[in-house]
Amino acid sequence: xxxxxxxxxxxxxxxxxxxxxxxxxxxxxxxxxxxxxxxxxxxxxxxxxxxxxxxxxxxxxxxxxxxxxxxxxxxxxxxxxxxxxxxxxxxxxxxxxxxxxxxxxxxxxxxxxxxxxxxxxxxxxxxxxxxxxxxxxxxxxxxxxxxxxxxxxxxxxxxxxxxxxxxxxxxxxxxxxxxxxxxxxxxxxxxxxxxxxxxxxxxxxxxxxxxxxxxxxxxxxxxxxxxxxxxxxxxxxxxxxxxxxxxxxxxxxxxxxxxxxxxxxxxxxxxxxxxxxxxxxxxxxxxxxxxxxxxxxxxxxxxxxxxxxxxxxxxxxxxxxxxxxxxxxxxxx
Amino acid sequence: xxxxxxxxxxxxxxxxxxxxxxxxxxxxxxxxxxxxxxxxxxxxxxxxxxxxxxxxxxxxxxxxxxxxxxxxxxxxxxxxxxxxxxxxxxxxxxxxxxxxxxxxxxxxxxxxxxxxxxxxxxxxxxxxxxxxxxxxxxxxxxxxxxxxxxxxxxxxxxxxxxxxxxxxxxxxxxxxxxxxxxxxxxxxxxxxxxxxxxxxxxxxxxxxxxxxxxxxxxxxxxxxxxxxxxxxxxxxxxxxxxxxxxxxxxxxxxxxxxxxxxxxxxxxxxxxxxxxxxxxxxxxx
Ligand SMILES: Nc1ncnc2c1ncn2[C@@H]1O[C@H](COP(=O)(O)OP(=O)(O)O)[C@@H](O)[C@H]1O
Ligand SMILES: [Mg+2]
Numbered sequence: 001x002x003x004x005x006x007x008x009x010x011x012x013x014x015x016x017x018x019x020x021x022x023x024x025x026x027x028x029x030x031x032x033x034x035x036x037x038x039x040x041x042x043x044x045x046x047x048x049x050x051x052x053x054x055x056x057x058x059x060x061x062x063x064x065x066x067x068x069x070x071x072x073x074x075x076x077x078x079x080x081x082x083x084x085x086x087x088x089x090x091x092x093x094x095x096x097x098x099x100x101x102x103x104x105x106x107x108x109x110x111x112x113x114x115x116x117x118x119x120x121x122x123x124x125x126x127x128x129x130x131x132x133x134x135x136x137x138x139x140x141x142x143x144x145x146x147x148x149x150x151x152x153x154x155x156x157x158x159x160x161x162x163x164x165x166x167x168x169x170x171x172x173x174x175x176x177x178x179x180x181x182x183x184x185x186x187x188x189x190x191x192x193x194x195x196x197x198x199x200x201x202x203x204x205x206x207x208x209x210x211x212x213x214x215x216x217x218x219x220x221x222x223x224x225x226x227x228x229x230x231x232x233x234x235x236x237x238x239x240x241x242x243x244x245x246x247x248x249x250x251x252x253x254x255x256x257x258x259x260x261x262x263x264x265x266x267x268x269x270x271x272x273x274x275x276x277x278x279x280x281x282x283x284x285x286x287x288x289x290x291x292x293x294x295x296x297x298x299x300x301x302x303x304x305x306x307x308x309x310x311x312x313x314x315x316x317x318x319x320x321x322x323x324x325x326x327x328x329x330x331x332x333x
Numbered sequence: 334x335x336x337x338x339x340x341x342x343x344x345x346x347x348x349x350x351x352x353x354x355x356x357x358x359x360x361x362x363x364x365x366x367x368x369x370x371x372x373x374x375x376x377x378x379x380x381x382x383x384x385x386x387x388x389x390x391x392x393x394x395x396x397x398x399x400x401x402x403x404x405x406x407x408x409x410x411x412x413x414x415x416x417x418x419x420x421x422x423x424x425x426x427x428x429x430x431x432x433x434x435x436x437x438x439x440x441x442x443x444x445x446x447x448x449x450x451x452x453x454x455x456x457x458x459x460x461x462x463x464x465x466x467x468x469x470x471x472x473x474x475x476x477x478x479x480x481x482x483x484x485x486x487x488x489x490x491x492x493x494x495x496x497x498x499x500x501x502x503x504x505x506x507x508x509x510x511x512x513x514x515x516x517x518x519x520x521x522x523x524x525x526x527x528x529x530x531x532x533x534x535x536x537x538x539x540x541x542x543x544x545x546x547x548x549x550x551x552x553x554x555x556x557x558x559x560x561x562x563x564x565x566x567x568x569x570x571x572x573x574x575x576x577x578x579x580x581x582x583x584x585x586x587x588x589x590x591x592x593x594x595x596x597x598x599x600x601x602x603x604x605x606x607x608x609x610x611x612x613x614x615x616x617x618x
Contacts, residue, residue, distance in 0.1 A: 002336050015612055061614060064447045068611045077337040087339035090449040097616075100440030103357065105364045110357075117353030118448035120346040146364075162444070169337060 002078035004170050004201040005040035005063070010072035012058050012225075032058040034225040035072065040203060040218075045196050047216030048205040049315060053331040055225040056205040057096075060174045063203075064094045077170055090119065093168035095176050099155035101162070104148040108139055108158045111147060112165055119166035133161045137191065153184045160188060164195075171195065172203045177211065189215050209316040209327055221319055224331055228322045234288055237313040240321040243267055243285045248298065249307040252278040256301035263297060265290045277306070287312065342449065350450040354458025355465070358432075362466060372420070372470040377478040380416035383540045384409060384482070403542050404573040410486070411571055413478040415539035417471040418563040421502070422537060424467030425460075425509040426529050432459050433513050434522040443616035452606060453599050456513075460506040468498065489570035493580060497569060500587045501562025507594025508558065514598075514605040517615060537563050542573065558590040 012033040017025045032055045040046045048056050061067040063076060065085045074081040077091045103111055109130055116126030134143045137157055142150060147158065160176055173192070177185035192215065196202050206212055212219050213233055220230035229236055257271045257280055268283040280298075284290045287310055298305060319327050342350070362369065387408060391398045400406040436442035445455060479486035512529065516522045536550075537543075537559040543551050554560045555576070565583050567573045575583040609615045 066443055066446060067614045086449045089447055090339055091337050094447050096443065097440050101444030103441060105361045110360065114353055114357050115448065117350050118445060118450040120342045120350060120449065
């Protein structure tokens, strides 16, 4: 069974010329990837989460054969990078650089049919495939207008449609919702989820924590060219061992709150009265594990719960725990 | 299915992808109709300038003087051919530079590179487009020019002239691709295009026979296939005389260029591409 993506110690160093006056220039090196290793399994949505400048696009460009790595190896759909590039190109669907990469004077449909030809689909199949992608992404209304008349969101959707034209088993999406408004972004994520349910493996890069959390099965957090943590979303959250707070409101008898205090996995708990009902505050390092037994214990001791507010650890907290910075800060090298 | 299959494209697949590239560019240019109209007019205006200068300097003797130096009295057709073949030659450079540079900027160059269609196939598609566009406009502009200046366009050996044109196109595109590689690398097209434009128009002798050039410059000029192309067309239509006395020897020289230049051009282009992939990528602009 082929693993969709296996990356071994990928490194990438950019050499850029830095001007110093009129004739002098010096070479500057940017280590954009410092030895990234990853394995992506069939049928998952794998998130690459990291702030701007972390090296996500560089990694994606290497995986899509646009750039050569300085070092390391990768296998995509079982084909070795740099040795079987044509096979990789044929079996991957990619969306890079957002709305760029489209022919503006051509209609959306003409764009899709053209790219279909470059993926070596026979003429009839190109038209059929374009039709089906247009229908699936609801592009029908503007598919036959020149792209230059599209809104930014419409261009993004067409760029996404382009990634589907070769019906590849692996989709590589580089910040596909970057310039979309919230509803369009949600819609696009829904399609990604649907495609994933139909069996496509997805690599999804983003610098938005919530996006990775809601969409991805597993996430690699990448910062300054290195994977600093990876795993399922709950596992990542637990990994930092941060204590969080759960607030429970309702009618909570004293015996219920004392029973909670002795539960395993709870650091502290306190009960107060607010507007005639009780509020129990519980501090725990492992919310997901504790919550079910917490509810069970309370109910078992006659509590009637009206509101439960778990204050969650986010992937942002994970990032902060590892780097001391937030995801919103750009990293420049 | 547990392993993912890949079947390499057949020749037909590649041909189809190449034609798709040609078609895309033709559709694209058809959406700039004003541009196309200008292309019919420019070579005529271009040829009219030396015609008027010649009439002003040589007066009634213009045709006779011209015949003494070039081998034909029909200076109107001579200059029209020069201007129109130059249109084709400069078109080759422009279209390829434009393809590389414009697509680098719009991101479509990367978009086509991530498909399994290899760059020589795309290159061939762009060349075919350029050839169709510029030979089409050159032939039409030649006919219109002949009509305006009242000369018979249908004289001499038209088939042979077209043969020189078409055989000459192939090495021309080979050279244009070396130029394309330069644009890819330096990410600049305007200044190099301007330089090429003047150099090429001088070397290929659009308004004069290269035989009047000093020997060394003439030697350089004759290393450049379009020089043979334009002289071949003129000799076939106007009988100005082949460089090597007979048409088939001149044609043989073009064939030698033909076998060598395209391969060399594609080699330089793909090497440049490989180099760029190793550092910042072809799409960096
Ligand atoms: N073509 C390039 N030349 C030089 N440096 C680059 C180039 N592309 C990206 N970089 C640098 O490499 C690092 C990673 O960039 P990138 O992969 O685009 O990050 P991300 O996609 O996560 O925002 C950044 O420091 C960026 O400035
Ligand atoms: Mg990026």
